[in-house]
Amino acid sequence: MSTYIIEGGHRLSGSIKPQGAKNEALEVISATLLTSEPVTIHNVPNILDVINLINLLKAMRVKVDRLSEDTYRFQADDLDEDYISSADFVARCASLRGSVLVVGPLLARLGQAYFAKPGGDKIGRRRVDTHITGLSKLGAMIAYNEDRQAYYLVSVGGLKGCYMLLDEASVTGTANIVMAAALAKGTTTIYNAACEPYVQQLCKMLVKMGVKIDGIGSNLLSITGVDKLSGADHTILPDMIEVGSFIGMAAITRSELTIKDVSYDNLGIIPDSFRRLGINLERRGDDIFIPSQESYEIETNLDGSIPTIADAPWPGLTPDLLSVMLVTATQCRGSVLIHQKMFESRLFFVDRLIDMGAQIMLCDPHRAVVIGLDHKVPLRANKMHSPDIRAGIAMLIAAMSARGVSRIDNIDQIDRGYQAIDTRLNSIGACIHRRD
Structure with missing residues (x-):
């Protein structure tokens, strides 16, 4: 430890640049499982959750090339279906919160997937009902495997698009359903979808890969599935949580700080939420400038x-x-x-x-x-x-x-x-x- x-x-003084968005990285890296063609992703943060997810993909026999410090190329053209059904795979997924996001792509691509109760933060109960319900509406049959302490999902004859109203606007739930719908037959309509920038970015990447998605940025998404997805080139947004963390650091230490390239x-x-605390932050192009204040x-x-x-x-x-x-x-x-x-x-x-x-x-x-x-x-x-x-x-x-x-x-x-x-x-x- x-x-x-x-x-x-x-x-503090000077300037600092935020890393790539953690939550977006977990989604778009998982989406590379949907295609056998190469997908290049830029601005990937070098953090533990992302590294563990990349290692999970490697164990699934995804080809991973690190082209630069923050750029990776993924190609899932030879997935190890035996490993994806193994106890080791389930155990790895159970220790990584982001592993929940591989379920939708694997179900759509291979017709089956294990859904382990994911690990992560100790911040109370984190529901996975939205994932399970959404995928079942697309046609997945679900059973609980007592030996592996995980759900087993299988689709017979492929997933089929449908209309669904989510019980909560779950970010990872929406992402999982959108990825599964990308290879489903017909059109899937998701009402009460999460519309965070992470989900918007995932949808934009899937559009580049050949999926038709209407309503990006709203809580009503329409996804027209395709038989096959192509490769793509995608750049991850700066991490908004890190931007907010830097604003808080500057304020509490009464520092003058510039946060660079924040995608304002x-x-x-x-x-505006930080301004409610009395912090006089300024937008300068795509940067945020926080002047030194003795009192907020x-x-x-x-x-x-x-x-x-x-x-x-x-x-x-x-x-x-x-x-x-x-x-x-x-x-x-x-x-x-x-x-x-x-x-x-x-x-x-x-x-x-x-x-x-x-x-x-x-x-x-x-x-x-x-x-x-x-x-x-x-x-x-x-x-x-x-x-x-x-x-x-x-x-x-x-x-x-x-x-x-x-x-x-x-x-x-x-x-x-x-x-x-x-x-x-x-x-x-x-x-x-x-x-x-």
Whole structure:
């Protein structure tokens, strides 16, 4: 288990560029299983979850060539069907959250797939019902394999397009169904589809590969399946979660920072959400400039009441940034209610922030009231343990602001979503030491 040792109190300066989007990378890399032709993907982040997914594809006998530091070519022209049905494959999938995204492509391409209960963050129950229900409506028959603790999906005579109304706008659920529908017979209509930029990017790549998709960017998608997909060349967007994390770091350390090449038009409500905390960020072309401020004042509601910042399906605020916004608010002036609707365990890390001197009232597993200290009482250094990716980066942000030297254990969780974050932050003024 690896550890970060963080000396707090250092201000950041200069510029930093976000990595490729983790969630998009998992989707488009999985989509390479749909074709036997080469697919080249650029701006692939070098993070643990992506590396593990690539290694899973290699084990499936996908040819993988690393053309440069962030560019890969995939060719799934000789899939090992015996391995894909093996216990080792199921066990690998169970340890990797992103493995859920290979189910749709394998079912469409080979007519069968195992659906292991995926691993990943310890942030409460994460439903897979949307995946199972959507794929069954396309014609998959589903049984539970007790020996392998996994669902087994099989399609007899191929998948067939249909109309479906999803019970929730699941990002990975929508992606899985869209990929399966790409090779289904006829047209599939998905209502209440997730429309995050990750899903939009996946759809745009599938269009390049020969699929007709209408409604990209909306919650109503229409996918006309084809018999065979061609290769494609695709570039992954910058990671919006990392962009938001850098905004929070700059604010809590009262730093002047430029975040380069953020694909601003794809950030949605994220910049305005941070502005609600009093952060005066500026758009400069495709960059974000955050000036140094000694104080950040949380905007109150028009009637003077405490504001609420809550997650919601896109174009609402992504739940992945609520942990960052919560820790940033601890050093703003004013109070705010953070409402995490989706996951019931994501706010439990606030106990560590309370130990550091933050004034936070945890109302229930989903809501926390933050009373900002306006840097009048700096956070104290602490020893912490990262339970998941987003809590881990929030703890790192808190430690960078704190007085003294903090320690964060289990940073492999942070590695799953952030590429060489210690090295990149140290280059702009942070003081973070890694112990492996």
